[in-house]
Amino acid sequence: MKKNFYYVRHIILLALIFLFSINGDCQQVKKESSVLPLDPMVRTGKLPNGFMYYIRHNEEPKNRVMMYLVNKVGSVLEDEDQRGLAHFMEHMSFNGTKHFPHNELVDYLQKAGVRFGADINAYTSFDETVYELPIPSDKPELLQGGLEIMRDWAHEALLDPEEIDKERGVVLEEKRLGKGAGERMQRKYWPVILNDSRYAVRVPIGLDTVLDNFKRPVIARFYNDWYRPDLQALIIVGDINVDQIEASIKQQFASLKNPVHERVRTKYTVPLTGKNQFMAVTDKEMTTTEAEILIKHKAPEQRTAEDYRSALVQGLFDRMLSERYAELLRQADPPFIAGSAGISGFMGGLDLYDASVQTKPGELEKGLKAVWRETERLKRFGFTATELERAKTADLNAVESELKEKDKTNSGSYVKEYQAYFLRGEAAPGIEKEYQLTKNDLPEITLADVNSLAKTYITATNRDILILAPEKDKSSLPDEVTVNRWLKAIETEDLTPYKDEVSKMPLLSAVPVTGKIKSEEQNKDLNITTITLSNGVKVLLKPTDFKNDQIIFSSFAPGGTSLYSDADYQSAANAAGIVTAGGVGNYNTGELSKYLEGKQVSVKPYINERFQGISGGATPQDLETAMQLIYAYFTEPRKDSAIFEGAIARSKAGLTNRANDPASVFSDTVSAVMGSHNIRRTGPSLEKLEQINLDRAYKIYKERFTDAGNFTFTFVGSIDTNVIKPLLEKYLGSLPATNQHEQAKDLNIHAPSGKIERTVYKGSEPKATVYLVFSGKYDYSPENDVKMDAMKETLEIRLLQRLREDESGVYSPGVQESTTKLPQQRYSFLVHFGCAPQNVEKLIASTLDEIGKLKTDGPLQENVDKWRAEDRTSFEPALKTNSFWLGYINGQLQNSQPIEQISGYNALVDRVNPEGLKEMAKKYLNGDNYIRLVLLPETSIANKQ
Missing domain, CATH: 3.30.830.10 (Metalloenzyme, LuxS/M16 peptidase-like)
Known part of the structure; x- marks a missing residue:
């Protein structure tokens, strides 16, 4: 079925679970009349x-x-x-x-x-x-x-x-x-x-x-x-x-033939033994302590109208339970770093009720009990009527939105649907039928229907308890008897029913004083209208027909964290997240979550190094709600000390064993070296968390959003200009404007000059990671950007052929490039791959040899032609997406580049030739600024000595 009701929330199994499939032969024959x-x-x-x-x-x-x-x-x-x-x-x-x-x-x-x-x-x-x-x-x-x-x-x-x-x-x-x-x-x-x-x-x-x-x-x-x-x-x-x-x-x-002696395609399953199992596993590179309770069941089929109704019930169950666990994280002293529970698909013909937790150091008992307590509360008292009604509204709105987009649905979505139909017999009746089923079934689903799932799935048999932890904590981990005693204690606690506290206040505490549209300019070639409001806010509107029920937007103003000292940096960098976590307007974050649950809307402020702004999206019917949220994030931000303290506590706990993980250690080294060890580029630490001050972060946030007159908003999608203009006047035209017109500062943070080598020895597995970086000053222009992309792609084609196919030394070599115009015209060109430690030098030599050929001979013409074909194949569909245009328009404006530039893009692509790329390689891959970063296992130190 198109609607996937499995909200997979495994902590332990997330690395490989996406690869697992359940054999799709139907387990029992149902009446054909009932099959969708x-x-x-x-x-x-x-x-x-x-x-x-x-x-x-x-x-x-x-x-x-x-x-x-x-x-x-x-x-x-x-x-x-x-x-x-x-x-x-x-x-x-x-x-x-x-x-x-x-x-x-x-x-x-x-x-x-x-x-x-x-x-x-x-x-x-x-x-x-x-x-x-x-x-x-x-x-x-x-x-x-x-x-x-x-x-x-x-x-x-x-x-x-x-x-x-x-x-x-x-x-x-x-x-x-x-x-x-x-x-x-x-x-x-x-x-x-x-x-x-x-x-x-x-x-x-x-x-x-x-x-x-x-x-x-x-x-x-x-x-x-x-x-x-x-x-x-x-x-x-x-x-x-x-x-x-x-x-x-x-x-x-038709000419394909089956074998003469055809082997039986056995349908394998994971058997249900009726037993309970316990296992604790440790590893010296594990960074957190995690526990998971998996209660396994035979998976239901998804073939009939009755099955569809059952899937709807399960979706409501998971949606409501997920929100309850989210509430726990909003406490002043949250009982865990992360915790969740719900019904999810497993494998081998099974699904399961999975309760999982990532605990703070030394608090496994507290964290596991907290997760299980909500499971027990649910089993004992069930959900509430208000929770169910919100969840129903959210589900119905979601399927209505899919129905509206039925003629804009990407082909990939249909492919996945038919694939599940073939492999697992999962019904694929089409969105019209699914909408009809949803509309008919949802009103009839009762609390008893949803609550019965708790009794069905939360059982005491076929239950596995799994604990994963750092090796250093092995001696302190509980045994099976102890964990069962913890769970039994929760099951006998004097619990109270869940209280669904919902605010009935309006989102905004004050009605905005409507502004006016001051001027409008039309760009007919690109179908973009630029509006200037009476407070100076600029708005670009690009109506499209790429989606029927989608409007996305983003805004920006210069400034960002660049305007603050290093001492204030941590507070500034986290300010938007802190405010978002506290809620907005009259609603705290829990109330806001419930208020928005039945709406198709998302709005979020951000503050990065050079800009601050608000981004999001909504359906046309929920656009006014999005506008209200924008207004609220400007004028009515909230700070919640309890949530702040809880978030800091969880962040600190998550960093405790970070140094155990080779990938994190190497990533921090790469960031530090590439940022010339500036404090704003080094990795996370407990010391940095201590520098975050709630009051200072809140003040910085308000400073960043006090001058709306310096903001530019871009809206792209299914826009009715007659509908959106009054909303722009009411919610954006009323924003405060001080006309300070601040500009971001150049912090002069960039990759260091010269030749640098760093080797990190971390980890026990015989695996290496290699980063080779060329960087420096850059002559910024659209033409050079196109050439840089072509140089990246033609080199990647060659490395794929040589390092993978010819030398069998890597799985997937990658090349990345980035260029900036502001605050400085600079570039970075990165080659990366993983390999065996003993092959590092050989593969680096091969890579540098291919780069050398780029500089002396240029790429092969056929590889340039491949890049050109690949670029056109990906570029043409991108032009028909809202996300492309939103990103493109904002990028051009932030770089003070004309938005009409896109009309000349294909001509730039056509002009690229091997000789031009050879000159680019000679200039930008000359090796004067070359950084080599390698991650090797700890055993390599001894070998080196």
Whole structure:
């Protein structure tokens, strides 16, 4: 179903849970009359060999199509000698097929404007392997090429032994990236929470012993057994002719054959044992103490109208419970750093009630009891009528908004829906039917319906308790008997029912004194209206038809934290967050959350180094609420000492063991070096938290928002100018203006000059991280910015070929560039990758060699052409999004650049050539300002000595 009611809130399992899928064969037969029909807008069919297809015409985005090959094939199907080969097979599909031998597939797609990794991609899970290909659809030859690729992926991989050997290193490097405290601890607790099922021993990444040593016949056996048409589906959604695509699918995929001796596709599950389990796991690199109570249940189906109603009930349950836990964090002394509970999808045919907590150091008992206390309160007393009505309103508004956007829905959304339908039998009736069901069902759902879920899911059997903690705390961790005693104590406490305190006051304490529109200017070419209000506020309006029910906005004024001393910096940098946490107008944050729950609106102030402003979005019907919030954040900010103290306490607790984490230590080092060790660029610390003063932060916030006359607002989306203009006059035209017209200061903080090397030795895993940075002064211009992007992309293409494909030394090398006009014209050019420690020097040398070739020879013309094609493929759809225009307009205005500049962008792209990029590389990658930053494991120190 399109509406996903699982609010996944795992603390412990978040690293890999997104990869896990539940086999989708229905567990019981239901009457066909009750099963929800498939969305009538999708053309579906089944070929005689069992191959399924789903085709839908959709023009969001225009001239684009998404093709997915979905296989009911994953790591659970591997034999013992194949552990890791389901995922390896996914890699091999890119390394040689019938029509695209060796690496020709990636090369072909790059020339067509499809980026490897960002666009063309795939993933392997326990129960599924999915190949993704978004391509332009306005070129018939490319559309047919896409279908040919899908046909090759279905069962035309060559599995060349040489390519297999080259890919071993890439897969092992991908595996290396996941190593660390989380992965080490998971290996210990995974068999427990998965009840020693097949899922516990078939993690998709596999075993080194298999990946290093398997021969072609072993992976070919997996491929021939499982890559077969009766386990496959092709999903195509986009700006295409459905009849033509269907004819092509029938022609190309009917020839696929199932194996003569077909293996049974076993449906594996995680069994429910009826037992309770307990496990405490520690690791020296773990930074926090966390506990999780997982109560496992057989997952309900989502096929019928009755199932849909059940999903609605569960969504209401989770929404209301989530808000209760959020309230706990708003206390003066919150009992934990983070805590939550709810019903969520798991794997192997199960879902679960999951209560989790991240506790302050030494307060595991207090934190776990606090989480369980709310669970027990819910079980004992249930929810309240007012909570339920708010949740119903929020759900109905959400599905109404989806209905309004039905002709603007991105193709990717439909693809995911049909994928779930094929894999898990999850109903996909279409938004019209879902709206009808929601509208009919919601009014009939009672408190008894929702409260019954607590009794169903919060049980005393099939319950696992998992504790993860730093190794240094191992001796102080409780045993199973102790934890059960804690929970039993809560279950016998004299609890009181939850009180749903709702404010009936208006949001604003005073009615704004309406201002006036002073002037209007029209930019007909870009369809932008610039309005100046009587208090000096400038407003840019760009009505669009990209979405039917969306208006987004942002504002800015110069100043920011740059106007404050280092002593005030922490207060200034956190001021907006502190005010937001305290609520606004007549409402504290809890009251505000409840007030906004049934509305589609989001408004948030910010203060960064050079600007302050307010950003957000709303549906047209909730636009006035958004305007009221803007006005309130300017004129009626609040400060809440209790929430402030609680937030500082949680932040301090979260920093206690930060130094245990290699990634955090390296990140702090990178920030410090790149910021010349300025105090505003170094990592977080307890000392910095102590510098945050509530009164000073509140005063700074008010100073930043006291002169609205210096603000510029931009609104983009489904704007009715006749409706918005009175709102602008009332809520923005009434804002106070002092006409100070402050400007941001140049703090002169930037990357240091010269050649610098820093090596951080942290962590126990044999993994390294490399950052190579070129930086310095820059000749800022639109033309140079385009060239810088082209230089980045052409270098990344070469590094992908050399470091990954040729040398098998990395999984995914990356190149990033950034340029600034203000406060100084500067640039930064970064190459980064992860690798084995012993390969660091070799791979850095290869990288510098490729950079050297850029300076002496320039990039290959074909790589420039690939960049140009990729840029156009991504740029054209971006022009049809509200977020692009909001970001572009604000960026141009903040840089004092003309907003008409975009009209010349394609011409700049056309003029890029290898010679021009060679000159850019010689100038900006000359090595005069070169910073090398490397993270190595602690064992490397001994090796170095």
